[in-house]
Amino acid sequence: MTTATLTEWAYPLAESLLAEPLPRRWKHCLGVAERARAIAEILGSDAELLEAAAVLHDIGYAPDLAKTGFHPLDGARYLRSVGADERVVRLVAHHSCAWMEAEARGLREELEAEFPREEEHLADALCFCDMNTTPDGTPTNPVDRINEIAGRYGPDSLIGQFIRRAEPEILLCTVRVLTRVSEAKSTANQPM
Numbered sequence: 001m002t003t004a005t006l007t008e009w010a011y012p013l014a015e016s017l018l019a020e021p022l023p024r025r026w027k028h029c030l031g032v033a034e035r036a037r038a039i040a041e042i043l044g045s046d047a048e049l050l051e052a053a054a055v056l057h058d059i060g061y062a063p064d065l066a067k068t069g070f071h072p073l074d075g076a077r078y079l080r081s082v083g084a085d086e087r088v089v090r091l092v093a094h095h096s097c098a099w100m101e102a103e104a105r106g107l108r109e110e111l112e113a114e115f116p117r118e119e120e121h122l123a124d125a126l127c128f129c130d131m132n133t134t135p136d137g138t139p140t141n142p143v144d145r146i147n148e149i150a151g152r153y154g155p156d157s158l159i160g161q162f163i164r165r166a167e168p169e170i171l172l173c174t175v176r177v178l179t180r181v182s183e184a185k186s187t188a189n190q191p192m
Contacts, residue, residue, distance in 0.1 A: 006085060010052035013082075017062040024135055029055050031137025035129035041188075042180040046122055053091035053122075054129050056084075060092070070105050072098040076115050090118040096130045097166035104162050121180070128177040131170050142174050 011033075018026040036054040040047035059065060060075030067074050076093035080086075093115035102108040117123060131142040140148075146167050153159035 006048050006052040006088070007055070010055050010088070014055045014059055017059045017065065021063050022061055025058055025061055027137035028133060028135050029058050029137075031133040031139070032057060032126075032129045034137070035132055035139070036125070039125060039128070039177060039181055042177070042184050043122070043125060049085070049087055050091070050122060050125050050129075052085070053088045053095070053126055056088060057092050057095045057126065057130060068105075068107065070098075070102060070107055070111075073102070073107060073111055073114075087118055087122075090115050091122060091126050094118065094123060096127045097162075097169050100166045100169075101159070101162040104158050104165075121176075124173040124176045127170060127173040131174065142170050146170060 014029055015026065018029060033051050033055040036047075036051040040051070043050055056075065056079065058071060058075065059078065060071030060073065065074050065078045067077070072093050072095055076089050079089045079092055093111060094117050099108055099111065099117075102111040128142075131145045132140060134140045134145065134148070135152075146163050149163045150160045153163075155161070155164070
């Protein structure tokens with residue numbers, strides 16, 4: 001019997017938690033994973049790790065997992081409890097500037113004590129994938145995505161305030177990822 005790859009394990013798990021109770025959230029996660037595949041060239045051996053984290057990043061919204069109401073923490077705790085790869089767990093815990101939302105919720109110390117942050121280039125990549133995907137899983141840009149989130153939750157809500165506070169960092173993540181993609185394409189197109 002062969003061992004499942006990280007993505008072969010991650011997709012059915014995410015689907016089992018999200019597809020029925022939260023079909024729109026499931027579509028979003030599939031779209032985020034699609035963005036991860038699109039930037040795989042800049043990730044090398046971490047490409048599959050990022051794709052797995054991308055499809056799993058929002059499982060903390062699943063009704064059976066929502067314990068604290070802070071989905072990155074709830075998702076990461078669940079993944080740790082089922083023996084997921086520690087790097088996937090850390091990426092889920094800290095996806096898309098989660099530390100800023102954790103701070104607003106009074107959970108930052110708890111989040112950071114329990115789950116160390118993953119390498120910056122991977123955190124940037126997951127943020128890029130998430131913030132360039134609509135709730136329905138289609139491509140977008142981070143400015144429209146941030147506006148959509150703020151509009152959906154309301155500007156005075158905790159999420160609305162968090163996303164506006166995180167906006168500069170989200171845009172920087174996008175620039176860093178797009179720069180790496182551009183550099184990779186430029187290197188690939190150079191004559192030998």
